[in-house]
Amino acid sequence: MANKLQPNIKLTGSAEIDRATYAGAYLTPPRRSIAYLELVIGIALLLAIDYAFGSMDGFETLNPNPYWIPIILLSVQYGVFEGLIAAVVCAVVSILSGIDPDIYQLILSEGPGAALDRAAGASFETFTNEDYLIAWDYAAQPLLWVITALFIGLLRERLRERNRELAINLGQTTHREKVLSDAYNQLLDTKEQLEVRVAGQLRTVFTLYQAAKAIEKLGPGEVLIGIADLVRAVMQPTKFSLYLLNGSVLEAVTNDGWEDDDTFQRVFDSGTPLFQEVVGRQRFLSAVNSQEQRILGGEGILAGPLTSVDTGEVVGMLKIEQLGFLELHVSSLENFRILSDWVGTAFANARRFRKAQGNMFMNEDRTLFTDVVYRTNAKLMKQFGERFGLGVTAVIVKAEGLDVLHAERRQAVIRALKQVLDNHMPPTVMAHEYRQAGREFALIVPGANPVTAGPELAAKVEKAVEHYLKEASIEGVDISTTVKALHTPGGAEGQPKEKVAG
Numbered sequence: 001m002a003n004k005l006q007p008n009i010k011l012t013g014s015a016e017i018d019r020a021t022y023a024g025a026y027l028t029p030p031r032r033s034i035a036y037l038e039l040v041i042g043i044a045l046l047l048a049i050d051y052a053f054g055s056m057d058g059f060e061t062l063n064p065n066p067y068w069i070p071i072i073l074l075s076v077q078y079g080v081f082e083g084l085i086a087a088v089v090c091a092v093v094s095i096l097s098g099i100d101p102d103i104y105q106l107i108l109s110e111g112p113g114a115a116l117d118r119a120a121g122a123s124f125e126t127f128t129n130e131d132y133l134i135a136w137d138y139a140a141q142p143l144l145w146v147i148t149a150l151f152i153g154l155l156r157e158r159l160r161e162r163n164r165e166l167a168i169n170l171g172q173t174t175h176r177e178k179v180l181s182d183a184y185n186q187l188l189d190t191k192e193q194l195e196v197r198v199a200g201q202l203r204t205v206f207t208l209y210q211a212a213k214a215i216e217k218l219g220p221g222e223v224l225i226g227i228a229d230l231v232r233a234v235m236q237p238t239k240f241s242l243y244l245l246n247g248s249v250l251e252a253v254t255n256d257g258w259e260d261d262d263t264f265q266r267v268f269d270s271g272t273p274l275f276q277e278v279v280g281r282q283r284f285l286s287a288v289n290s291q292e293q294r295i296l297g298g299e300g301i302l303a304g305p306l307t308s309v310d311t312g313e314v315v316g317m318l319k320i321e322q323l324g325f326l327e328l329h330v331s332s333l334e335n336f337r338i339l340s341d342w343v344g345t346a347f348a349n350a351r352r353f354r355k356a357q358g359n360m361f362m363n364e365d366r367t368l369f370t371d372v373v374y375r376t377n378a379k380l381m382k383q384f385g386e387r388f389g390l391g392v393t394a395v396i397v398k399a400e401g402l403d404v405l406h407a408e409r410r411q412a413v414i415r416a417l418k419q420v421l422d423n424h425m426p427p428t429v430m431a432h433e434y435r436q437a438g439r440e441f442a443l444i445v446p447g448a449n450p451v452t453a454g455p456e457l458a459a460k461v462e463k464a465v466e467h468y469l470k471e472a473s474i475e476g477v478d479i480s481t482t483v484k485a486l487h488t489p490g491g492a493e494g495q496p497k498e499k500v501a502g
Contacts, residue, residue, distance in 0.1 A: 035074055035082040042070035043093055050097060058097035067094050071145050072152065079160070080153030087149040091142030190326060223350045227343055228256050231318070234339050235332065239321040242306075242343075243268070246435070250275055250317050253439065257322065264299055264321055273297070278305050278317050284337055288328070301328065302336050306344030315348050367414050374432035374442050378486055381444055385487030391449035392486040395458050396434060397441045397465060401477045409477060410439070416468035417441055424464055442484075450485035458483045 046066050050056055059065050067090040075083030224242070231240055239257035241264065243250040252266040268275045273295045277283045284304040285292040296303060301323050306316040318340050323332075369377070378394065385392040399413045421431055421443070428447070434440040448457055458481040465479050 032078070032082065035078045036085075039070055039074060039082075039086050039089060042073070043089065046070075047093070047097070056097055058094035065094070065141060067091075067145070068148075071149050075149045075152035076156055078153075079156045080150060083149030083153040083156075084146060087142070087145040091145055095142070186325075193326070223343075223347050224253060227347075228254055230343065231256075231339065234335055235320060235323070236327055237320045237323050241300075241319050241321065242316065243319065244316040245279065245314060250279065253316075262321075268317075274299060274303065274317075278303055279314050282307060282314060284333075284340070286333060288333075302333070304336060304340040306340055306347060308348035309341050309345045311348065313344075313348055315344050315351070318343060367418060368441065369430060369432040371433045371435060374434060374444070377430060377432070377444055381446055382486045384446065385489075389489055390447050390487070391451075391453070391489055393445045393448040393450045393454045393457065394484040394486050395443040395445060395454075395461050396482040396484055397443065397461065398480050398482070399439045399441075399477055400480065409474060412469060412472050412474045413439075413465070413477065413479075414441075416465045416472065417443075419468045420461060420464045424460070444486070450483055450488050454483035454485070 046059075046069075049066070050059060054062075059067065071083060071086045071090055074086040227242055231237065231242075237257070239255075239262070241252050241256070241258070242254040244253050248270040250268040255264070255266075258264065270276070270279075274285075274297065277285060277295050282305045283292075285296055285302065287293045287296055287301045300319045300321040302320040304318055305314045306318055307314050318336075320336070381392045384390070397417065399410075401409075417431055421429055425443070425445070428445075430444045432442045432444070434442040443461065445457060448454065462479050462481040469477055469479070
């Protein structure tokens with residue numbers, strides 16, 4: 001029940017209410033083109049009625065005048081502007097409809113001035129009070145239309161604004177109700193989770209103990225395998241990742257909970273703000289702080305250096321991309337610091353132990369030569385190639401994907417690599433661990449020219465490893481290969497020549 005009620009809350013900043021959203025499209029004034037179309041249709045219909053049933057005088061003798069209809073309708077429906085347009089147009093059409101046809105002929109022949117004098121019965125210079133009353137009789141009704149359209153339109157605008165405010169208040173009330181409901185459900189879920197945690201406290205302590213034992217290993221690869229369980233037990237994150245320092249870049253070696261549509265970076269070089277703050281200044285960053293949130297740049301909620309408490313050496317970075325809302329508090333920030341130091345110290349100790357075991361030829365499972373042996377054999381094979389004029393190629397095999405460092409998947413990759421050596425390679429080819437990362441391996445192939453035969457050889461190795469992984473029903477492991485030239489007859493050496501994407 002607790003999982004069912006728990007909302008999926010992510011720390012993405014404070015929510016803001018968009019007032020325009022609550023106003024609603026139905027409160028937006030209709031398009032003016034529709035109003036004009038309705039006006040044209042209404043006037044055309046009134047003209048047709050006046051022509052068919054009246055004397056085509058603009059309904060002069062009819063009271064109230066039918067031209068009130070489009071004026072009132074448009075003012076009520078659309079507002080001030082459309083109502084005024086309707087009043088002006090109706091006034092013009094009404095006046096022009098009542099003019100004697102002879103007046104139009106006089107306008108065409110002698111001009112508008114002569115037509116106006118004839119219609120008024122005199123010129124403007126000889127206007128009497130009676131003439132002005134007649135003119136007022138013509139202008140009174142259009143002025144009344146304009147004033148009526150203005151007042152009705154203003155009332156309509158006021159009503160529309162009031163409706164918009166009511167819609168906004170309704171939306172905000174609905175939002176507050178939803179927030180309160182979510183808060184109640186979250187509080188109920190918190191109570192149930194506390195009950196479950198109290199009941200399972202012993203089991204939690206045992207899980208933490210088992211996870212702590214998992215990283216207290218002597219091999220860097222084994223430490224990396226146990227880190228995921230320890231992070232889950234201490235922080236309970238939804239998504240997290242582990243990066244190791246490789247020269248001047250941070251490379252992701254473990255990513256837990258990542259989905260296909262996630263865009264988190266797998267590599268951070270020394271020029272990125274996150275690298276400079278975490279590795280350079282050894283800062284712990286939290287999205288709770290606005291300045292640190294900008295440094296994180298959407299890459300996570302917490303990030304901190306993996307530091308050896310004994311030597312102060314920075315070996316990598318631990319980053320949490322998604323965390324439950326209730327899991328982020330003051331104690332969790334301190335736990336994150338302790339966890340980073342714990343993991344960093346364990347990994348640094350395992351790396352120093354591996355470095356001290358320079359005379360160790362095989363890995364813990366005695367299936368592959370160690371990285372120390374690889375460096376020695378690479379130098380010997382290079383000297384061998386230079387002396388006899390032969391090409392010497394190293395094929396670097398890299399395994400990537402979710403949980404690739406877990407024991408079952410890592411052993412599956414090693415078994416697939418051994419099958420490639422046993423079934424497809426001559427006895428002179430040697431397989432080694434590479435860079436002590438636990439997910440990279442190197443095959444030294446004497447007699448293979450890195451330039452002419454290297455890319456084809458790497459592609460075949462990649463295809464064969466993928467084939468044996470598929471036979472073992474191992475999915476979600478991406479294999480890629482890189483050709484590294486140990487000796488090229490007459491060419492440059494020591495750098496990767498071509499990468500065959502896996």
